[in-house]
Amino acid sequence: MRLRLSGPADAATITGWLDDERVHRGWGGAPVPIEDVRAKYTGARLPDVVVHLVETADGPVGLVQAWHDGDRCGLDMFLAAHAQGRGLGPAVARALAAELTRRGWRDLTVDPAADDLRAVRAWRRAGFVPVAGRPGDGSGELLMVYAGEFTTG
Template sequence: MSAPELRGERVVLRPTVPADTDRLDAIVREPEVARWWSPPEEYASMLAVVVEGEVIGAIQFNEETDPEFRHAGIDIFLSARWHGQGLGPDAVRTLARWLVRERGHHRLVIDPAAANTAAVRSYRKVGFTPVGIMRAYGRDHRTGEWEDGLLMDLLADELT
């Protein structure tokens, strides 16, 4: 399921369109982004992160629908030009609110590389807290080496 257009404080999240592909490909290949993201096969299941009419990245979510384990996960990348301006937390918070309020999730997860301190700091601003290290969790697409991931979660009543 795709989300409708969502508005944050400064960002707009909207379903991607084919015209976004070249821009998103360029962003995911920026060295600061490529360190943590491999180019996806397609962007159709993502939402474009838009600021002042410009696509600056993408955000996606997945949902576990088993009623005994129901939760949602979030992942995001932004162009390095826009890092450090509070737009990542704005986008994550906007999507998180929709997942809680409209989709009924009581728990959200996010799993950055443990070494991605900027992402961890950004997610903490939204209210995500570390749960634990997932050893050898993800393969670095550039080197082939396994890297640790940090599991973080946020309960609905903790969402700011």
């Protein structure tokens, strides 16, 4: 597994992944038009949002982005439908979170849907622990922070 920066040539691949309900149900709930993919996921928001493609020996299989906004920083990730359920997501998140922590990023967060138990378990396996919900905003998201070590659950 390796990460590489995404670029404009990746827009069609990313759009294809996001057309699949198994992917976009956890990433905004709807397919993402290629124009939005180009604007958000192919390097246009550097340096505040760094987007990587996840690659295996079989080629690209997902996307992970690291972002920072003032005192806040976090990760967002999805895997193509064919790459889900193999433990790749936690491995990618753990590796990137550890690297960002070494670079000085602190309080690295993720915000999966609280009712998406599969995603919550995956983030826990990557070393993220729940710290709080987001009461009152109606988002149903759970705030998790990187604890710097492997956790079970």
